[in-house]
Amino acid sequence: MIEVDSLTKRYGDVVAADGITFTVEPGEIFGILGPNGAGKTTTVECIAGLRRPDAGRIRVLNLDPVRDRTRLRRTVGVQLQNSVLPDALKVGEAMTLYRSFYSEGADPARLLADLNLTNLRNSPYSALSGGEAQRLSIALALIGKPRIAILDELTTGLDPQARRDTWELITQIRDTGVTILLVSHFMEEAQRLCDRVAIIDRGRLAALDTPDGLIARVDAPQRVHLKTRTPVDPALFENNQQIEGIRTNHTETVITGTGNLLHTVTVTLLEHNIAATETRHETATLEDAFLALTGRRFE
Numbered sequence: 001m002i003e004v005d006s007l008t009k010r011y012g013d014v015v016a017a018d019g020i021t022f023t024v025e026p027g028e029i030f031g032i033l034g035p036n037g038a039g040k041t042t043t044v045e046c047i048a049g050l051r052r053p054d055a056g057r058i059r060v061l062n063l064d065p066v067r068d069r070t071r072l073r074r075t076v077g078v079q080l081q082n083s084v085l086p087d088a089l090k091v092g093e094a095m096t097l098y099r100s101f102y103s104e105g106a107d108p109a110r111l112l113a114d115l116n117l118t119n120l121r122n123s124p125y126s127a128l129s130g131g132e133a134q135r136l137s138i139a140l141a142l143i144g145k146p147r148i149a150i151l152d153e154l155t156t157g158l159d160p161q162a163r164r165d166t167w168e169l170i171t172q173i174r175d176t177g178v179t180i181l182l183v184s185h186f187m188e189e190a191q192r193l194c195d196r197v198a199i200i201d202r203g204r205l206a207a208l209d210t211p212d213g214l215i216a217r218v219d220a221p222q223r224v225h226l227k228t229r230t231p232v233d234p235a236l237f238e239n240n241q242q243i244e245g246i247r248t249n250h251t252e253t254v255i256t257g258t259g260n261l262l263h264t265v266t267v268t269l270l271e272h273n274i275a276a277t278e279t280r281h282e283t284a285t286l287e288d289a290f291l292a293l294t295g296r297r298f299e
């Protein structure tokens with residue numbers, strides 16, 4: 001769907017994109033993840049044909065985003081970071097206006113219903129909450145029935161519930177066959193939502209893999225935290241190669257190790273007829289992967 005090969009873009013002395021290469025496959029939710037100023041927006045703006053690369057080659061559905069911008073506009077829906085509409089424009093009017101840009105497209109009433117915006121169709125843009133405005137911007141990105149949707153910093157500024165609702169919505173949109181290119185600086189968002197993630201740091205592609213694949217590159221041990229009614233004897237876990245360490249503090253036990261650690265611990269407890277009142281399994285996160293891959297903390 002999208003091919004980016006050695007993309008380079010400079011603003012004066014700043015190299016915002018420095019030889020970035022990746023491809024996006026049909027039906028993927030593909031994440032571009034990186035800290036502020038990493039070059040994410042520059043990359044997707046070049047893909048959307050809004051900026052001209054200094055070097056490198058981009059193809060979107062086999063078209064050149066700059067040269068073939070008019071043709072691409074029919075198949076690529078874009079929601080840009082911090083996009084705003086005029087305050088007085090009503091939700092329904094915005095949908096009708098954007099629909100008029102396309103000879104073929106989605107039914108505005110149907111799309112409003114799908115995005116749970118029907119009741120707000122007469123509300124002016126200025127009266128919308130952050131989550132409602134984001135849902136409207138997604139609706140506007142989808143009004144031309146695109147094959148690819150580019151969504152930039154979709155959930156920034158939303159509360160946790162609105163963020164989770166938006167993730168659910170993105171998954172549903174993908175399930176209708178739309179390929180999604182998602183820009184984010186939220187680790188959890190990328191981990192939960194994306195099929196593959198390109199980590200961009202200082203204009204360069206630091207890594208590209210599934211979230212699990214990125215996390216698997218981290219050499220951090222897992223931890224299982226247990227609470228039990230009576231103290232656990234650490235000797236029960238000896239002679240198990242997956243277990244690297246045990247710390248006990250009365251009825252609280254923390255076991256570190258590798259492999260299928262949770263399974264190993266659970267089986268051992270069952271064998272000795274010990275019931276855990278609480279179990280928590282901690283594994284490495286994308287945040288750990290970022291640190292391991294770039295040598296820097298995400299923030």
Ligand SMILES: Nc1ncnc2c1ncn2[C@@H]1O[C@H](COP(=O)(O)OP(=O)(O)OP(=O)(O)O)[C@@H](O)[C@H]1O
Nearest residue numbers: 011014016034035036037038039040041042043185
């Ligand atoms: N129009 C511009 N003129 C000059 N410098 C720019 C321009 N747009 C971006 N930059 C610089 O290019 C670099 C990359 O910016 P970009 O917006 O692509 O990063 P980003 O990863 O999307 O960041 P954020 O998460 O903060 O939006 C930054 O150093 C930024 O200051």
